[in-house]
Amino acid sequence: MSVPISVRRGLCAAPIVLAGCSGPLSTLAPSGPAARDIATLWWGMLIGSVVLTLMVVILLVMAFRQKREVEARFWTIGMGVWFSLGVLSAVLAAGLWVGERIIPRDDEAVTVEAHAYQWGWVFRHTGADGAEVETDGRLHIPAGQPVDVLITSEDVIHSFWVPQLAGKLDAIPGRVNRARIKADTAGAYEGLCAEFCGVGHAHMRFTLEAHDSWPPDLSDEAEAP
Numbered sequence: 001m002s003v004p005i006s007v008r009r010g011l012c013a014a015p016i017v018l019a020g021c022s023g024p025l026s027t028l029a030p031s032g033p034a035a036r037d038i039a040t041l042w043w044g045m046l047i048g049s050v051v052l053t054l055m056v057v058i059l060l061v062m063a064f065r066q067k068r069e070v071e072a073r074f075w076t077i078g079m080g081v082w083f084s085l086g087v088l089s090a091v092l093a094a095g096l097w098v099g100e101r102i103i104p105r106d107d108e109a110v111t112v113e114a115h116a117y118q119w120g121w122v123f124r125h126t127g128a129d130g131a132e133v134e135t136d137g138r139l140h141i142p143a144g145q146p147v148d149v150l151i152t153s154e155d156v157i158h159s160f161w162v163p164q165l166a167g168k169l170d171a172i173p174g175r176v177n178r179a180r181i182k183a184d185t186a187g188a189y190e191g192l193c194a195e196f197c198g199v200g201h202a203h204m205r206f207t208l209e210a211h212d213s214w215p216p217d218l219s220d221e222a223e224a225p
């Protein structure tokens, strides 16, 4: 049996498409609890949409075959209403559950500050000697601990996002938003601005470094006051 050319093309393109599911900016390669919850929700939404799409395709095939033995009550009330509502309700409940889990709690989290500007990021941390240290484009956090990032903006609306650790959160002038992040292991993670903010938006990247020992010695990269 010969495989149709469209199917063969699709199979050839699959490795290229799937390559986009990994890498330092992939939400499908989570390295922290919040990102893992969001990735699980994404997979749930994908499965739900595939199930509903398959049901619609089956209905289309049945319509074109013009078979009269179709049981209208089963397909319209059973599948069309109750089954669809069930799938959508499950996805909605999962979204609420994940949203509730990733809310910052009032506990003993380490706090760092993220200040967005056109076009870059300045971060403030407490250094090893207890003094405040300001760095440009490099955020430091402890590994394996919850960290609250206090996010604000100096000019227009930006958005703080480290895809492997948590969801995105807007940086708004005159307001401080709090994002709870946690890195499972020490290492470097990529971050970026996720809200279009002008011609330099595409270059608004930063690196997040998670350390085993905390606080780290940041004296060599501290910004001059």
Ligand SMILES: [Cu+2]
Pocket: 158, 159, 193, 194, 195, 196, 197, 198, 201, 202, 204
């Ligand atoms: Cu931006």
